[in-house]
Amino acid sequence: xxxxxxxxxxxxxxxxxxxxxxxxxxxxxxxxxxxxxxxxxxxxxxxxxxxxxxxxxxxxxxxx
Amino acid sequence: xxxxxxxxxxxxxxxxxxxxxxxxxxxxxxxxxxxxxxxxxxxxxxxxxxxxxxxxxxxxxxxxxxxxxxxxxxxxxxxxxxxxxxxxxxxxxxxxxxxxxxxxxxxxxxxxxxxxxxxxxxxxxxxxxxxxxxxxxxxxxxxxxxxxxxxxxxxxxxxxxxxxxxxxxxxxxxxxxxxxxxxxxxxxxxxxxxxxxxxxxxxxxxxxxxxxxxxxxxxxxxxxxxxxxxxxxxxxxxxxxxxxxxxxxxxxxxxxxxxxxxxxxxxxxxxxxxxxxxxxxxxxxxxxxxxxxxxxxxxxxxxxxxxxxxxxxxxxxxxxxxxxxxxxxxxxxxxxxxxxxxxxxxxxxxxxxxxxxxxxx
Numbered sequence: 001x002x003x004x005x006x007x008x009x010x011x012x013x014x015x016x017x018x019x020x021x022x023x024x025x026x027x028x029x030x031x032x033x034x035x036x037x038x039x040x041x042x043x044x045x046x047x048x049x050x051x052x053x054x055x056x057x058x059x060x061x062x063x064x
Numbered sequence: 065x066x067x068x069x070x071x072x073x074x075x076x077x078x079x080x081x082x083x084x085x086x087x088x089x090x091x092x093x094x095x096x097x098x099x100x101x102x103x104x105x106x107x108x109x110x111x112x113x114x115x116x117x118x119x120x121x122x123x124x125x126x127x128x129x130x131x132x133x134x135x136x137x138x139x140x141x142x143x144x145x146x147x148x149x150x151x152x153x154x155x156x157x158x159x160x161x162x163x164x165x166x167x168x169x170x171x172x173x174x175x176x177x178x179x180x181x182x183x184x185x186x187x188x189x190x191x192x193x194x195x196x197x198x199x200x201x202x203x204x205x206x207x208x209x210x211x212x213x214x215x216x217x218x219x220x221x222x223x224x225x226x227x228x229x230x231x232x233x234x235x236x237x238x239x240x241x242x243x244x245x246x247x248x249x250x251x252x253x254x255x256x257x258x259x260x261x262x263x264x265x266x267x268x269x270x271x272x273x274x275x276x277x278x279x280x281x282x283x284x285x286x287x288x289x290x291x292x293x294x295x296x297x298x299x300x301x302x303x304x305x306x307x308x309x310x311x312x313x314x315x316x317x318x319x320x321x322x323x324x325x326x327x328x329x330x331x332x333x334x335x336x337x338x339x340x341x342x343x344x345x346x347x348x349x350x351x352x353x354x355x356x357x358x359x360x361x362x363x364x365x366x367x368x369x370x371x372x373x374x375x376x377x378x379x380x381x382x383x384x385x386x387x388x389x390x391x392x393x394x395x396x397x398x399x400x401x402x403x404x405x406x407x408x409x410x411x412x413x414x415x416x417x418x419x420x421x422x423x424x425x
Contacts, residue, residue, distance in 0.1 A: 006230060006231075011229050011234075012226055014234040015234070015256045018256075019259060023264070029395055030385065031349050032348055033347075041397075042394070044395070047257070048257045048258055048261060048405070049398070051235050051257050052257060054235060
Protein backbone atom coordinates (compact mmCIF):
# COMPACT_ATOMS: atom_id res chain seq x y z
CA UNK A 1 0.00 0.00 0.00
CA UNK A 2 1.45 3.36 -0.98
CA UNK A 3 1.57 6.16 1.60
CA UNK A 4 -1.29 8.64 1.59
CA UNK A 5 -0.96 11.79 -0.45
CA UNK A 6 -1.09 15.08 1.35
CA UNK A 7 -1.73 18.55 0.02
CA UNK A 8 0.82 21.17 -0.96
CA UNK A 9 0.28 23.28 2.20
CA UNK A 10 1.33 20.37 4.42
CA UNK A 11 4.21 19.40 2.10
CA UNK A 12 5.50 22.96 2.06
CA UNK A 13 5.01 23.78 5.76
CA UNK A 14 8.54 22.86 6.92
CA UNK A 15 10.26 24.32 3.84
CA UNK A 16 8.36 27.59 4.40
CA UNK A 17 9.35 27.71 8.09
CA UNK A 18 12.99 26.96 7.20
CA UNK A 19 13.04 29.68 4.54
CA UNK A 20 11.46 32.24 6.90
CA UNK A 21 13.90 31.51 9.75
CA UNK A 22 16.86 31.44 7.30
CA UNK A 23 15.98 34.83 5.86
CA UNK A 24 15.34 36.34 9.31
CA UNK A 25 18.80 35.19 10.44
CA UNK A 26 20.50 36.22 7.21
CA UNK A 27 19.08 39.75 7.12
CA UNK A 28 19.06 40.08 10.92
CA UNK A 29 22.85 39.65 10.99
CA UNK A 30 23.14 42.28 8.23
CA UNK A 31 20.86 44.87 9.78
CA UNK A 32 21.54 44.23 13.45
CA UNK A 33 24.75 44.34 15.45
CA UNK A 34 26.38 42.54 18.36
CA UNK A 35 24.04 39.80 19.49
CA UNK A 36 22.28 39.79 16.12
CA UNK A 37 25.48 38.55 14.44
CA UNK A 38 25.54 35.40 16.56
CA UNK A 39 21.78 35.01 16.59
CA UNK A 40 21.56 35.46 12.82
CA UNK A 41 24.23 32.81 12.20
CA UNK A 42 22.49 30.50 14.66
CA UNK A 43 19.08 30.94 13.00
CA UNK A 44 20.46 30.40 9.49
CA UNK A 45 22.59 27.46 10.58
CA UNK A 46 19.97 25.67 12.66
CA UNK A 47 17.17 26.21 10.12
CA UNK A 48 19.16 24.79 7.22
CA UNK A 49 21.56 22.30 8.75
CA UNK A 50 19.51 20.78 11.58
CA UNK A 51 17.09 18.96 9.22
CA UNK A 52 20.05 17.50 7.32
CA UNK A 53 21.86 16.53 10.53
CA UNK A 54 18.59 15.02 11.80
CA UNK A 55 18.48 12.66 8.82
CA UNK A 56 22.01 11.41 9.57
CA UNK A 57 21.30 11.02 13.30
CA UNK A 58 18.14 9.00 12.68
CA UNK A 59 20.08 6.89 10.18
CA UNK A 60 22.65 5.98 12.85
CA UNK A 61 19.94 5.19 15.37
CA UNK A 62 18.11 2.96 12.91
CA UNK A 63 21.30 1.23 11.73
CA UNK A 64 21.55 -2.42 12.96
CA UNK B 65 -0.20 20.93 -10.43
CA UNK B 66 -1.12 19.48 -13.82
CA UNK B 67 1.12 16.92 -15.53
CA UNK B 68 1.85 19.49 -18.26
CA UNK B 69 2.97 22.05 -15.67
CA UNK B 70 5.17 19.45 -13.95
CA UNK B 71 6.78 18.58 -17.29
CA UNK B 72 7.39 22.29 -17.96
CA UNK B 73 9.02 22.89 -14.56
CA UNK B 74 11.08 19.70 -14.97
CA UNK B 75 12.31 20.87 -18.37
CA UNK B 76 13.28 24.27 -16.93
CA UNK B 77 15.00 22.59 -13.95
CA UNK B 78 16.93 20.10 -16.08
CA UNK B 79 18.22 22.51 -18.70
CA UNK B 80 18.95 25.52 -16.49
CA UNK B 81 20.96 23.15 -14.26
CA UNK B 82 22.79 21.38 -17.06
CA UNK B 83 23.82 24.61 -18.75
CA UNK B 84 25.24 26.09 -15.56
CA UNK B 85 26.40 23.20 -13.33
CA UNK B 86 30.08 23.22 -14.38
CA UNK B 87 30.35 26.97 -13.75
CA UNK B 88 28.34 26.83 -10.52
CA UNK B 89 30.65 24.08 -9.23
CA UNK B 90 33.63 26.31 -10.04
CA UNK B 91 31.93 29.22 -8.22
CA UNK B 92 31.18 27.06 -5.17
CA UNK B 93 34.71 25.62 -5.01
CA UNK B 94 36.42 29.01 -5.39
CA UNK B 95 33.81 30.73 -3.20
CA UNK B 96 34.47 28.40 -0.27
CA UNK B 97 37.97 29.74 0.57
CA UNK B 98 36.88 33.27 -0.38
CA UNK B 99 34.40 33.23 2.54
CA UNK B 100 37.53 33.13 4.72
CA UNK B 101 39.67 35.47 2.58
CA UNK B 102 40.29 37.81 5.54
CA UNK B 103 41.53 34.93 7.70
CA UNK B 104 43.63 33.44 4.85
CA UNK B 105 45.24 36.80 4.08
CA UNK B 106 45.92 37.25 7.79
CA UNK B 107 47.53 33.81 8.09
CA UNK B 108 49.65 34.11 4.94
CA UNK B 109 50.65 37.77 5.15
CA UNK B 110 50.74 38.60 8.86
CA UNK B 111 53.96 40.31 9.98
CA UNK B 112 54.63 42.20 13.16
CA UNK B 113 54.74 45.89 12.33
CA UNK B 114 54.88 49.17 14.17
CA UNK B 115 54.44 52.66 12.71
CA UNK B 116 57.59 54.78 12.64
CA UNK B 117 56.13 57.65 14.66
CA UNK B 118 53.00 58.84 16.45
CA UNK B 119 52.13 61.83 14.28
CA UNK B 120 50.50 61.24 10.90
CA UNK B 121 51.80 62.91 7.74
CA UNK B 122 49.37 64.85 5.57
CA UNK B 123 47.50 62.89 2.91
CA UNK B 124 49.08 65.11 0.25
CA UNK B 125 52.58 64.21 1.49
CA UNK B 126 51.72 60.50 1.42
CA UNK B 127 50.26 60.80 -2.08
CA UNK B 128 53.40 62.61 -3.31
CA UNK B 129 55.53 59.89 -1.76
CA UNK B 130 53.48 57.14 -3.44
CA UNK B 131 53.69 58.84 -6.84
CA UNK B 132 57.44 59.38 -6.44
CA UNK B 133 57.78 55.60 -6.04
CA UNK B 134 56.11 55.17 -9.46
CA UNK B 135 57.17 58.09 -11.69
CA UNK B 136 54.60 58.88 -14.38
CA UNK B 137 51.71 57.23 -12.53
CA UNK B 138 48.44 59.03 -11.80
CA UNK B 139 46.53 58.33 -8.56
CA UNK B 140 43.44 56.12 -8.75
CA UNK B 141 42.34 55.40 -5.16
CA UNK B 142 43.40 56.04 -1.59
CA UNK B 143 41.99 53.90 1.22
CA UNK B 144 42.60 53.70 4.94
CA UNK B 145 43.21 50.68 7.17
CA UNK B 146 40.88 50.68 10.17
CA UNK B 147 43.14 49.04 12.74
CA UNK B 148 46.58 50.50 11.91
CA UNK B 149 47.87 53.87 10.65
CA UNK B 150 48.31 52.78 7.05
CA UNK B 151 47.18 54.55 3.88
CA UNK B 152 46.82 52.44 0.73
CA UNK B 153 47.52 54.25 -2.52
CA UNK B 154 46.50 52.72 -5.84
CA UNK B 155 48.04 54.31 -8.94
CA UNK B 156 48.44 53.47 -12.61
CA UNK B 157 50.16 54.72 -15.76
CA UNK B 158 47.75 57.06 -17.60
CA UNK B 159 47.58 54.79 -20.66
CA UNK B 160 47.49 51.46 -18.80
CA UNK B 161 44.85 48.92 -19.83
CA UNK B 162 41.96 48.25 -17.43
CA UNK B 163 42.95 46.35 -14.33
CA UNK B 164 46.65 47.33 -14.35
CA UNK B 165 47.41 49.10 -11.08
CA UNK B 166 50.18 49.55 -8.52
CA UNK B 167 49.01 49.09 -4.92
CA UNK B 168 51.11 50.53 -2.09
CA UNK B 169 50.33 50.25 1.64
CA UNK B 170 52.27 53.13 3.24
CA UNK B 171 52.99 54.00 6.87
CA UNK B 172 50.81 57.07 7.50
CA UNK B 173 53.45 58.43 9.91
CA UNK B 174 56.49 58.15 7.64
CA UNK B 175 55.39 57.36 4.08
CA UNK B 176 57.55 54.22 4.15
CA UNK B 177 56.19 50.95 2.79
CA UNK B 178 54.08 48.95 5.25
CA UNK B 179 53.55 45.18 5.00
CA UNK B 180 50.35 44.30 3.11
CA UNK B 181 47.48 42.69 5.05
CA UNK B 182 45.33 41.84 2.02
CA UNK B 183 45.76 40.76 -1.57
CA UNK B 184 47.77 37.52 -1.20
CA UNK B 185 48.32 36.14 -4.74
CA UNK B 186 46.43 32.93 -3.92
CA UNK B 187 43.37 34.85 -2.71
CA UNK B 188 43.58 37.26 -5.65
CA UNK B 189 43.78 34.32 -8.08
CA UNK B 190 40.68 32.69 -6.57
CA UNK B 191 38.81 36.01 -6.50
CA UNK B 192 39.61 36.73 -10.15
CA UNK B 193 38.58 33.22 -11.20
CA UNK B 194 35.37 33.57 -9.17
CA UNK B 195 34.61 37.06 -10.51
CA UNK B 196 35.35 36.91 -14.23
CA UNK B 197 37.47 33.80 -15.01
CA UNK B 198 40.26 36.22 -16.13
CA UNK B 199 38.04 37.36 -19.02
CA UNK B 200 37.17 40.86 -17.80
CA UNK B 201 33.68 42.26 -18.30
CA UNK B 202 32.52 39.53 -20.75
CA UNK B 203 33.51 36.91 -18.15
CA UNK B 204 31.61 38.75 -15.39
CA UNK B 205 28.49 39.06 -17.51
CA UNK B 206 28.70 35.40 -18.54
CA UNK B 207 28.90 34.33 -14.89
CA UNK B 208 25.93 36.64 -14.25
CA UNK B 209 24.00 34.68 -16.87
CA UNK B 210 25.00 31.46 -15.09
CA UNK B 211 23.65 33.06 -11.90
CA UNK B 212 20.32 33.66 -13.64
CA UNK B 213 20.34 29.96 -14.64
CA UNK B 214 20.92 29.09 -10.97
CA UNK B 215 17.93 31.18 -9.91
CA UNK B 216 15.76 29.44 -12.54
CA UNK B 217 17.06 26.03 -11.41
CA UNK B 218 16.31 26.75 -7.74
CA UNK B 219 12.87 28.25 -8.44
CA UNK B 220 11.87 25.35 -10.71
CA UNK B 221 13.29 22.86 -8.19
CA UNK B 222 11.18 24.45 -5.44
CA UNK B 223 8.11 24.27 -7.71
CA UNK B 224 8.74 20.56 -8.31
CA UNK B 225 9.27 19.83 -4.61
CA UNK B 226 5.58 19.65 -3.66
CA UNK B 227 4.48 17.17 -6.37
CA UNK B 228 7.57 15.00 -5.80
CA UNK B 229 7.14 14.94 -2.00
CA UNK B 230 3.35 14.63 -1.79
CA UNK B 231 3.54 11.03 -0.51
CA UNK B 232 6.58 11.56 1.74
CA UNK B 233 7.11 13.23 5.08
CA UNK B 234 9.56 16.12 5.20
CA UNK B 235 13.16 14.90 5.44
CA UNK B 236 12.44 11.38 4.24
CA UNK B 237 15.35 9.46 2.71
CA UNK B 238 14.14 6.09 1.48
CA UNK B 239 17.15 3.99 2.46
CA UNK B 240 15.55 0.71 1.47
CA UNK B 241 15.31 1.90 -2.16
CA UNK B 242 17.91 1.95 -4.93
CA UNK B 243 20.85 4.36 -4.81
CA UNK B 244 19.22 6.65 -7.36
CA UNK B 245 16.10 7.06 -5.20
CA UNK B 246 18.20 7.68 -2.07
CA UNK B 247 20.14 10.40 -3.88
CA UNK B 248 16.92 11.91 -5.23
CA UNK B 249 15.66 12.20 -1.63
CA UNK B 250 18.94 13.73 -0.45
CA UNK B 251 18.94 16.11 -3.44
CA UNK B 252 15.37 17.18 -2.59
CA UNK B 253 16.12 17.64 1.12
CA UNK B 254 19.37 19.59 0.68
CA UNK B 255 17.89 21.57 -2.18
CA UNK B 256 14.77 22.66 -0.31
CA UNK B 257 16.48 23.57 2.99
CA UNK B 258 19.09 25.70 1.18
CA UNK B 259 16.60 27.36 -1.20
CA UNK B 260 16.33 30.73 0.56
CA UNK B 261 20.10 31.01 1.11
CA UNK B 262 20.98 29.96 -2.46
CA UNK B 263 18.47 32.45 -3.88
CA UNK B 264 20.00 35.29 -1.82
CA UNK B 265 23.57 34.33 -2.77
CA UNK B 266 22.56 33.75 -6.41
CA UNK B 267 20.63 36.99 -6.89
CA UNK B 268 23.30 39.08 -5.12
CA UNK B 269 25.94 37.33 -7.22
CA UNK B 270 24.09 38.34 -10.38
CA UNK B 271 23.87 41.95 -9.10
CA UNK B 272 27.63 41.89 -8.38
CA UNK B 273 28.37 40.80 -11.96
CA UNK B 274 26.63 44.01 -13.06
CA UNK B 275 28.97 46.20 -10.96
CA UNK B 276 30.73 47.67 -14.00
CA UNK B 277 27.58 48.74 -15.92
CA UNK B 278 25.87 49.89 -12.70
CA UNK B 279 28.83 52.09 -11.73
CA UNK B 280 29.25 53.34 -15.29
CA UNK B 281 25.57 54.32 -15.47
CA UNK B 282 25.83 56.21 -12.16
CA UNK B 283 28.93 58.02 -13.39
CA UNK B 284 27.44 58.87 -16.79
CA UNK B 285 24.16 60.19 -15.38
CA UNK B 286 24.02 61.46 -11.78
CA UNK B 287 27.74 62.23 -11.38
CA UNK B 288 28.27 63.82 -14.81
CA UNK B 289 25.31 66.13 -14.12
CA UNK B 290 27.49 67.72 -11.41
CA UNK B 291 30.31 68.69 -13.80
CA UNK B 292 30.57 72.39 -14.49
CA UNK B 293 30.45 72.59 -18.30
CA UNK B 294 31.69 76.20 -18.26
CA UNK B 295 35.02 75.28 -16.69
CA UNK B 296 36.61 72.65 -18.96
CA UNK B 297 40.15 72.82 -17.49
CA UNK B 298 41.50 69.25 -17.10
CA UNK B 299 42.70 67.86 -13.78
CA UNK B 300 46.47 68.06 -13.33
CA UNK B 301 47.83 65.99 -10.43
CA UNK B 302 50.88 68.23 -10.00
CA UNK B 303 48.66 71.30 -9.67
CA UNK B 304 45.85 69.76 -7.66
CA UNK B 305 43.74 71.20 -4.86
CA UNK B 306 44.75 70.06 -1.38
CA UNK B 307 43.63 66.49 -0.73
CA UNK B 308 43.67 67.04 3.05
CA UNK B 309 41.40 70.06 2.74
CA UNK B 310 39.10 68.08 0.42
CA UNK B 311 38.76 65.30 3.01
CA UNK B 312 38.17 67.87 5.80
CA UNK B 313 35.46 69.60 3.77
CA UNK B 314 33.89 66.26 2.89
CA UNK B 315 33.84 65.25 6.58
CA UNK B 316 32.12 68.53 7.42
CA UNK B 317 29.52 67.89 4.72
CA UNK B 318 28.82 64.35 6.00
CA UNK B 319 29.11 64.56 9.80
CA UNK B 320 28.96 61.30 11.74
CA UNK B 321 29.96 59.14 8.77
CA UNK B 322 33.12 57.04 8.50
CA UNK B 323 35.80 57.78 5.87
CA UNK B 324 36.25 54.80 3.54
CA UNK B 325 38.25 55.80 0.45
CA UNK B 326 39.01 58.55 -2.03
CA UNK B 327 38.54 58.05 -5.77
CA UNK B 328 40.70 60.31 -7.91
CA UNK B 329 39.56 62.08 -11.09
CA UNK B 330 39.23 59.82 -14.12
CA UNK B 331 38.49 56.58 -12.26
CA UNK B 332 35.26 54.59 -12.43
CA UNK B 333 33.83 56.08 -9.23
CA UNK B 334 34.02 59.78 -10.04
CA UNK B 335 34.19 62.35 -12.82
CA UNK B 336 37.31 63.53 -14.65
CA UNK B 337 37.53 66.57 -12.37
CA UNK B 338 36.47 65.57 -8.87
CA UNK B 339 37.89 63.89 -5.84
CA UNK B 340 35.10 61.59 -4.66
CA UNK B 341 35.54 61.18 -0.90
CA UNK B 342 33.50 58.10 0.07
CA UNK B 343 32.01 57.55 3.51
CA UNK B 344 29.95 54.79 4.99
CA UNK B 345 27.45 54.90 7.86
CA UNK B 346 28.30 53.93 11.43
CA UNK B 347 25.20 51.84 12.18
CA UNK B 348 24.66 48.20 11.19
CA UNK B 349 22.04 49.30 8.67
CA UNK B 350 24.18 51.95 7.00
CA UNK B 351 27.74 50.62 7.32
CA UNK B 352 27.47 48.86 3.95
CA UNK B 353 26.02 51.91 2.19
CA UNK B 354 28.45 54.42 0.68
CA UNK B 355 27.97 58.12 0.04
CA UNK B 356 30.57 60.32 -1.70
CA UNK B 357 31.21 64.03 -1.36
CA UNK B 358 32.52 65.42 -4.63
CA UNK B 359 35.24 68.06 -4.37
CA UNK B 360 36.51 69.85 -7.47
CA UNK B 361 40.11 68.61 -7.64
CA UNK B 362 41.22 71.76 -9.50
CA UNK B 363 39.72 74.42 -7.22
CA UNK B 364 39.02 72.57 -3.96
CA UNK B 365 35.36 73.63 -3.98
CA UNK B 366 32.79 71.23 -2.57
CA UNK B 367 30.51 70.51 -5.54
CA UNK B 368 27.92 68.19 -4.02
CA UNK B 369 27.14 65.29 -1.75
CA UNK B 370 26.11 62.64 -4.27
CA UNK B 371 23.58 60.45 -2.45
CA UNK B 372 23.70 57.17 -4.35
CA UNK B 373 20.61 56.05 -6.29
CA UNK B 374 18.83 52.83 -5.30
CA UNK B 375 20.71 50.66 -7.79
CA UNK B 376 24.10 51.67 -6.33
CA UNK B 377 22.82 50.94 -2.80
CA UNK B 378 21.57 47.57 -4.06
CA UNK B 379 25.06 46.84 -5.40
CA UNK B 380 26.63 47.91 -2.08
CA UNK B 381 24.36 45.57 -0.10
CA UNK B 382 24.84 42.72 -2.57
CA UNK B 383 28.54 42.39 -1.78
CA UNK B 384 28.29 41.38 1.92
CA UNK B 385 25.16 39.31 1.26
CA UNK B 386 27.03 37.35 -1.42
CA UNK B 387 30.27 36.70 0.47
CA UNK B 388 28.75 36.29 3.96
CA UNK B 389 31.47 38.35 5.62
CA UNK B 390 29.20 40.67 7.60
CA UNK B 391 28.29 38.69 10.71
CA UNK B 392 31.47 37.32 12.24
CA UNK B 393 33.17 33.92 12.08
CA UNK B 394 30.00 32.00 13.04
CA UNK B 395 28.15 33.25 9.99
CA UNK B 396 31.17 32.49 7.78
CA UNK B 397 31.22 28.88 9.01
CA UNK B 398 27.48 28.53 8.25
CA UNK B 399 28.13 30.10 4.83
CA UNK B 400 30.88 27.54 4.14
CA UNK B 401 28.68 24.60 5.22
CA UNK B 402 25.85 25.82 2.98
CA UNK B 403 28.36 26.19 0.13
CA UNK B 404 29.36 22.53 0.68
CA UNK B 405 25.67 21.53 0.76
CA UNK B 406 25.20 23.32 -2.58
CA UNK B 407 28.13 21.34 -4.06
CA UNK B 408 26.34 18.13 -2.98
CA UNK B 409 23.06 19.37 -4.55
CA UNK B 410 24.88 20.14 -7.82
CA UNK B 411 26.76 16.83 -7.82
CA UNK B 412 23.68 14.78 -6.98
CA UNK B 413 21.73 16.61 -9.67
CA UNK B 414 24.32 15.56 -12.23
CA UNK B 415 24.26 11.99 -10.89
CA UNK B 416 20.46 11.87 -11.15
CA UNK B 417 20.56 13.07 -14.74
CA UNK B 418 23.55 11.00 -15.93
CA UNK B 419 22.27 7.39 -15.58
CA UNK B 420 19.15 8.32 -17.53
CA UNK B 421 21.29 9.40 -20.46
CA UNK B 422 23.39 6.26 -20.21
CA UNK B 423 20.36 3.98 -20.24
CA UNK B 424 18.78 5.93 -23.07
CA UNK B 425 21.95 5.62 -25.21
